[in-house]
Amino acid sequence: MHIVILGCGRVGSTLAHTLEDMGHTVAVIDQDPDAFRRLRPATAQAAVRGVGHDRDVLAAAGIATASAFAAVSSGDNSNIISARVARETFGVENVVARIYDPRRAEVYQRLGIPTVGTVHWTADTILRRLVPGSAGLDVGPLWRDPSGTLVMTEAPVTADWVDHRVERLEAAAQVRVAYVVRGGEILLPRGDEALRAGDVLHVLVRAADAQGLRARLGARDGERQGR
Structure with a gap:
């Protein structure tokens, strides 16, 4: 073209x-x-x-x-x-x-x-690399759709979510996992995929629900079922 x-x-x-x-x-x-x-x-x-x-x-x-x-x-x-x-x-x-x-x-x-x-x-990209898991979710999104409705950001998997399924995190945090970076490779996870230590999530969320996303991704709801 x-x-x-x-x-x-x-x-x-x-x-x-x-x-x-x-x-x-x-x-x-x-x-x-x-x-x-x-x-x-x-x-x-x-x-x-x-x-x-x-x-x-x-x-x-x-x-x-x-x-x-x-x-x-x-x-x-x-x-x-x-x-x-x-x-x-x-x-x-x-x-x-x-x-x-x-x-x-x-x-x-x-x-x-x-x-x-x-x-x-x-600046945002450098900040995410300098302080992964700390200020990474406090900076601007990686992507925003033209209407401003949807944003994508990244976050490392915290200890609370290791071994839990992707679908469980999506339901608890009200996000959609677009892809996971694992060991330098990109993974398109299934809902029953278990999260691992070191995984970096790239998640989609409604802009209106983005506030507090870091807290939602940082802790599960306490239930151990659904691993």
Whole structure:
């Protein structure tokens, strides 16, 4: 499929080359022609100089036939405006925007524009690795659906839940276990799968029920049945 990328920095150029290696066609937009030096010669041939919310620039990049649009320039306003034009004017189905301000990111998620909040996401990810099982559930979610209804976060299995079944934890904590990281491998657990020490859960929960999630995942209800 054809994909248009706004921004030819390190992220945009890497994304372009990766997508091409996957067999897709790519057009990269940037205001600075020197930025196109990051691209392979063949990729640079399809580069378009200009701003991402200019309809003529988008048209020159092939937005009319694009299946996806990624706005990864260095400006929040440019990214979100361009993403909205791609979706609302040209009807591109898959659109994502990089947003540095986490407050803006949440607003645009609710407007139906998937966002990647770079600074906030990076800080959260590092914090989870620095203090696993401590502050990990007090930082922002790993993922939030565009409507803001559902979030995903991660948490290590505590001693209270070792040897208990996934379905029991789901019922007690009011979550759905999306997957488990066990020994460096990803496991899609069945309901009767027994949790083990060292497991890291990636759970989905309604945003409205996210408060207190750490406490619910940290302790079972005292019953030992259902192991």
